[in-house]
Amino acid sequence: MPSWLIGNAIAQWALYSVLLLLSARPVGGYMYRIFTGQRTLFHPVLRPVEVGIYRLTRVDEAEEMRWYTYLLAILAFSIVGLLITYGVERTQQWHGGFFNPQGLPNVTPVLAWNTAVSFTTNTNWQNYTGEATMSYLTQMFGLATHNWMSAATGIVAAVALVRGLARRTASGVGSFWVDVVRCTLYLLLPILFVFTLFLVWQGVPQDFSAYTVAHTLEGTTQTIAQVPVATQEAIKILGTNGGGIMNANSAHPFENPTPLSNFFEMLSIFLLGSGLVYMFGKWVGNTKQGWALWAAMFILFSVGFFTAAGFEQNGNHLIASQAHVQTLATSNQPGGNMEGKEVRFGIVDSAMWATITTDASCGAINAWHDSFMPLAGLVPLTNMATGEVIFGGVGAGLYGMLMYAILAVFIAGLMVGRTPEYLGKKVESFEIKMASIALLISPANILFFAALAIVGTWGTAAIFNPGPHGLSEVLYAFTSMNANNGSAFAGLGTGTPTLQPAFNFYNVTGGIAMLIGRFLFLTPLLAIGGSMARKKTVPANLGTFPTDGPTFSILLVAVIVIVAALTYFPAYSLGPIIEQFLLNAGKTF
Numbered sequence: 001m002p003s004w005l006i007g008n009a010i011a012q013w014a015l016y017s018v019l020l021l022l023s024a025r026p027v028g029g030y031m032y033r034i035f036t037g038q039r040t041l042f043h044p045v046l047r048p049v050e051v052g053i054y055r056l057t058r059v060d061e062a063e064e065m066r067w068y069t070y071l072l073a074i075l076a077f078s079i080v081g082l083l084i085t086y087g088v089e090r091t092q093q094w095h096g097g098f099f100n101p102q103g104l105p106n107v108t109p110v111l112a113w114n115t116a117v118s119f120t121t122n123t124n125w126q127n128y129t130g131e132a133t134m135s136y137l138t139q140m141f142g143l144a145t146h147n148w149m150s151a152a153t154g155i156v157a158a159v160a161l162v163r164g165l166a167r168r169t170a171s172g173v174g175s176f177w178v179d180v181v182r183c184t185l186y187l188l189l190p191i192l193f194v195f196t197l198f199l200v201w202q203g204v205p206q207d208f209s210a211y212t213v214a215h216t217l218e219g220t221t222q223t224i225a226q227v228p229v230a231t232q233e234a235i236k237i238l239g240t241n242g243g244g245i246m247n248a249n250s251a252h253p254f255e256n257p258t259p260l261s262n263f264f265e266m267l268s269i270f271l272l273g274s275g276l277v278y279m280f281g282k283w284v285g286n287t288k289q290g291w292a293l294w295a296a297m298f299i300l301f302s303v304g305f306f307t308a309a310g311f312e313q314n315g316n317h318l319i320a321s322q323a324h325v326q327t328l329a330t331s332n333q334p335g336g337n338m339e340g341k342e343v344r345f346g347i348v349d350s351a352m353w354a355t356i357t358t359d360a361s362c363g364a365i366n367a368w369h370d371s372f373m374p375l376a377g378l379v380p381l382t383n384m385a386t387g388e389v390i391f392g393g394v395g396a397g398l399y400g401m402l403m404y405a406i407l408a409v410f411i412a413g414l415m416v417g418r419t420p421e422y423l424g425k426k427v428e429s430f431e432i433k434m435a436s437i438a439l440l441i442s443p444a445n446i447l448f449f450a451a452l453a454i455v456g457t458w459g460t461a462a463i464f465n466p467g468p469h470g471l472s473e474v475l476y477a478f479t480s481m482n483a484n485n486g487s488a489f490a491g492l493g494t495g496t497p498t499l500q501p502a503f504n505f506y507n508v509t510g511g512i513a514m515l516i517g518r519f520l521f522l523t524p525l526l527a528i529g530g531s532m533a534r535k536k537t538v539p540a541n542l543g544t545f546p547t548d549g550p551t552f553s554i555l556l557v558a559v560i561v562i563v564a565a566l567t568y569f570p571a572y573s574l575g576p577i578i579e580q581f582l583l584n585a586g587k588t589f
Contacts, residue, residue, distance in 0.1 A: 026275075123486045
């Protein structure tokens with residue numbers, strides 16, 4: 001790879017990293033003020049609204065919840081939202097007029113189930129073409145509202161866990177209703193207002209007109225969707241939702257028109273996840289604790305980006321040898337693997353976006369991951385398989401990383417023969433059992449449904465690329481749904497209604513996998529928060545393993561890599577790894 005290309009990748013990574021680092025403290029500090037009930041800049045305007053909501057809903061602002069009550073509130077809130085969204089989809093043909101100018105029909109029951117679950121769980125897995133399936137009302141009320149609420153739910157779940165870790169001899173972990181109101185009013189609303197205006201300035205439309213029919217120079221017609229994009233694009237990115245109004249998602253110029261919008265959309269994906277890590281350190285009274293987690297996340301992000309960019313820039317040597325197409329970078333063209341990529345973004349921006357969107361539970365794409373080179377495609381697959389703890393989805397990344405932190409101190413305690421401690425509290429059998437259960441949920445969920453998909457025509461009928469790549473597509477699908485990500489190896493026909501058994505199978509099982517990945521995974525982690533809240537702190541001594549320095553960051557990275565490698569390596573060796581070996585040998589499927 002020419003040095004100028006390496007320099008381009010490093011320069012973009014460096015700029016992104018500096019801005020992400022600089023944003024962590026102000027964003028995290030602001031979130032700390034919100035969730036500890038302190039006064040913020042927006043209190044004069046929004047505090048009366050907050051109090052009014054409490055009065056209307058009869059919520060006691062001072063009331064605390066135990067961890068299981070907090071969890072039940074999350075479940076009740078999510079189930080009601082799921083049912084409302086399902087109803088909106090199933091009654092779509094009667095929206096009429098302004099809300100459905102195209103006269104789109106009702107969404108089918110199976111697809112409506114999958115979509116309602118998908119947006120409820122912050123996954124935004126889309127087995128449909130957005131602009132041709134969902135009406136304006138479904139997009140704005142059913143789906144965009146969930147983008148707000150699922151993001152807020154993930155954030156406050158992490159807040160509850162952090163509150164439990166920071167408290168001493170307490171029984172409660174906060175109030176879900178108070179946390180979600182404050183998150184929506186003071187955090188999401190102000191940022192999204194500014195972000196939406198920025199996107200409109202960049203050229204993202206906010207249009208309620210009927211679709212435009214254009215006549216092309218070739219004498220054919222083209223239907224151009226006129227959709228309110230900007231408001232949904234902003235929360236889709238900031239809330240790490242990922243579901244686009246357009247089928248091409250963030251590769252579409254209506255959703256992501258310029259290199260500047262592309263860069264700031266990537267920055268927004270990590271913005272709140274990064275800030276939550278700093279908030280954690282500030283809340284527990286030692287910001288070094290937060291920076292230790294942040295450093296581990298950053299190392300994993302950087303390794304993933306340079307791995308993906310390197311393999312994509314090297315390209316496919318078979319295209320050069322068999323199709324006689326220039327794939328090496330020269331002074332006149334960048335070379336590499338441009339299949340499935342937008343020219344206005346290129347290889348580096350596409351690899352960086354793919355890494356970021358799968359580090360977080362975002363799933364928005366600006367290039368087709370299915371067209372990546374085998375080991376470049378392994379990067380987003382592995383990112384999701386870790387539980388997306390590399391900054392991660394809003395809230396989900398932090399509480400997933402804290403699970404690994406508890407396991408890491410347990411391993412360190414075994415090494416020195418002491419009871420493990422974290423944040424001055426002893427980590428005992430209950431916490432280790434809960435962390436172990438949470439750790440096992442994801443691989444069981446992913447591998448069970450992937451195995452089920454490939455043992456019958458109900459799953460294999462949707463595989464359009466037989467061989468190792470087809471297995472990679474199935475693994476990617478269920479990994480994405482478990483991780484509440486929503487991106488896909490698009491060669492798998494999960495959204496093809498003509499393949500009726502496969503269409504039904506992937507929509508039904510996918511909905512189940514998404515629910516498990518969101519709520520079953522969260523349950524033992526909130527239990528840890530409740531358990532730790534009741535404990536007293538113990539003074540540090542010479543045998544205490546420090547968890548606020550580089551040694552702990554390195555241990556944390558090692559635990560994540562080893563656990564992911566040992567768990568998924570057998571499956572990956574039959575998919576992307578063997579595909580790379582076959583490609584090197586001159587064979588393709």
